[in-house]
Amino acid sequence: MVKPKKILVPTDFSEHSNRAFERALDVAKQNDSEVVLLHVIDQDIQACTVDYCLTEDEVTKMEKRVMENAKNSLHQIQTKFPLSGEVKTSAEVVQGIPYEEILKFQEQNGVDLIVIASRGRSAIAKYFLGSVSSNVLKGAKCETLLVK
């Protein structure tokens, strides 16, 4: 595999993942690949606090809102870059544990290259490899390009 057909870019909407996406667009343009942006919603909405529970309706509503927000943010990123128009892109939102969902998505959707940033929103130190990236790098069944 020299030319990837389907490139997966996991995003947490951070600047770092934007860089990975931009890089993926670059690679995709050269190789005529398509790019899938994937966001994983990693919080389970907690229905109950110590002395109050949200109704099921409220929870469903919140989940819907979270999902919609994620989709909007994805759409913004998708169209943000100059190359966006020249490459076939799509966006997906799923809920779960980020690295697990990323790996699952890769296998189920015939992704042959993952482009991922070394850090996302939560990593602090300059040269640190974020835990999501690190788990993706460990578990991926395909080639992975780590963007600094």
Next chain:
Amino acid sequence: MFKPKKILVPTDFSDHADRALEKAIDIAKEEGSEIILFHVIHEDFQTCVVDYCFTADEIDAFKKRVFQAASENMQKQLDKFPSSKEVKVSIEARNGIPYEEIIKLQEEKGADLIVISPHGRSAIKAFFMGNVASRVLKHAKGEVLLVK
């Protein structure tokens, strides 16, 4: 596919390193990049044992032999891939801690891509990434392509 100018391929002469090298050759052929095949001799050249010390001359001669062997092994590894003849390849060997030397050489030579396979000789199980690869991923200043 990534348009790198200089690709660094660390090798420990394992099958995994073969795969990384093969991938790097593929990319280099396509993009006109040059390859640096690099082996780190992870060896402390200890001059003294309990009751005997080698002379500086003896140590030098020994070091020379080890470096010579490393170069020969790299040449042999390259010979496994006839297409390496179509690419500009140089070989390098250094003495030290593998990941440190890899990062150092990357900076020194201005390599803009490191191609590495996660499991070197010492990785125990397929799932665990070799120490060297994971440290390189953490500390590299440029992009890293992880080949499975």
